[in-house]
Amino acid sequence: MQTRKLNARIKFQRRSTVVDAFGNEEGGWVDLGVERFGELKPTRGGEDVQASRLTGKAMFDFWVRSDAGTRNVGTGDLAVDVRTGRAFNVRFNEDMTGQNGWRLMALESGVAGG
Numbered sequence: 001m002q003t004r005k006l007n008a009r010i011k012f013q014r015r016s017t018v019v020d021a022f023g024n025e026e027g028g029w030v031d032l033g034v035e036r037f038g039e040l041k042p043t044r045g046g047e048d049v050q051a052s053r054l055t056g057k058a059m060f061d062f063w064v065r066s067d068a069g070t071r072n073v074g075t076g077d078l079a080v081d082v083r084t085g086r087a088f089n090v091r092f093n094e095d096m097t098g099q100n101g102w103r104l105m106a107l108e109s110g111v112a113g114g
Contacts, residue, residue: 007040010035010037010080011035012035012069012080033069036064041060043060058109059107062104065101066102075091088108089107089111090105091108
């Protein structure tokens with residue numbers, strides 16, 4: 001992994017829920033304060049059938065340097081490309097090198113957030 005391959009800037013968000021006066025849960029995405037450069041590469045795409053229609057989805061690999069912030073990102077979190085605003089669901093976040101230097105995150109686009 002070389003610095004010149006860090007082609008994307010991704011920020012991470014987590015769903016926050018608040019109960020209103022009537023007992024209903026309201027929520028939205030709040031920033032985790034984790035924004036990192038990394039290498040974003042498309043891996044594969046596919047189609048799902050939702051409401052009797054085909055919908056496209058795509059998987060991406062995001063390689064990022066390991067630190068306390070990136071280790072805290074979970075599978076229920078949202079990754080947002082800072083440049084384009086495109087949102088991804090985090091499906092996987094692990095240390096694939098075994099040396100705690102880089103983390104691989106599997107990100108999925110084209111699906112409902114959360």
